[in-house]
Amino acid sequence: MRPPALLRAAVSGVRDLEAFALPQRCPGCGQPAEPERLLCGSCCEHVPVLSFALCARCLVRGREPVGCGRHPQAQVWPALVYDERAALLVHALKYGGRPGLADALAERLARALPAALAxxxxxxxxxxxxxxxxxxxxxxxxxxxxxxxxxxxPALEDVLVRVRHTPAQAQLDPERRRRNLAGAFQVREPQRYRERKVLIVDDVLTTGATLEACLGTLAGAGARTVGAVLAWAQ
Ligand SMILES: [Zn+2]
Ligand SMILES: [Zn+2]
Structure with a gap:
């Protein structure tokens, strides 16, 4: 049975108070940390920061992804190296229990982008x-x-739609993963994005197959595309 609304509100109020009153510990080292940053200042500083673009297309095909000038529509800017501390950030972000964390991480992502991205x-x-x-x-x-x-x-949520569920990606080799994703995405209103520069965001870049499929689908509709990811799992 669900508890009555008033009781639910009271319970969540107590949780808010706890979050306010209890000192927040950094999951990286146990030192005190600001809740909206998750990690303490020292752990935050130790996550290696990146400041160059990768090519999602070359990454997916197992070629050198740094310094490719041939696939400008597949360019992706990563902010951080996906190390143990970045994994803690991504995990906390994914499960959404930290108000303010996404915004603090968006700030790091903004810093990784070149000023001329436009x-x-x-x-x-x-x-x-x-x-x-x-x-x-x-x-x-x-x-x-x-x-x-x-x-x-502006941020627009429904530019791309995932029309096909693509389970069990992790078990596929990169080439099968790429084929598995072909046609998984569609542009909802393609005429709206022609000649517009659209920045597509993801949390972690691993094989690059998902982001490459999104960039390629939107570029196919005539948009100019670029990607940004919080962390690159090399
Ligand atoms: Zn720490
Ligand atoms: Zn390339």
Whole structure:
């Protein structure tokens, strides 16, 4: 049986008070930390920062992803190296229990982007609608909103839709993973994005297959595309 609304509100009020009253500990080292940053200042500083673009297309095909000039529509800017501390950040972001964390991480993402990027709008790699309902939260979209605010451009959630659920990606080799994702995304209103520069955000870049599929789908609709990810898992 569900507890009555008043009781639920009281319980959540107590939780808020606890979060306020108890000292926040950094999961990286146990030292006190600001809740909205998750990690303490020292752990934050130790996550290696990146400041160059990768090519998602070359990454997916197992070629050198740094310094490619041939696939400008597949350029992706990572902010951090996906080390143990970055993994703690991404995990906390994914499960959404930290108000303010997405915004603090969006600030780090904004710092990784070149000043001349000139995006017209920001969007995120979408979750499949069923997955989104189950989770209630798309961490990439939370980052996209914070980033768009900093860039002073709109964030639009439904630029891309995931029309096919693509389970069990992790077990596939990169080439099968790429084929598995072909046609998984569609542009909802393609005519709206022609010649517009669209920045697509994701949390972690691993094989690059998902982000490459999103960039390629949108570029196919005539948009100029660029990607940004919080962390690169090399
Ligand atoms: Zn720490
Ligand atoms: Zn390339």
């Amino acid at each position: 995006a017209d709008l920001v969007t995120a790699v979408p979750l499949h609608p069923a997955r989104r309902r189950e989770r209630g939260y798309n961490q990439a979209w939370e980052l996209a909103v914070g980033l768009a605010g900093r860039l002073g451009v």
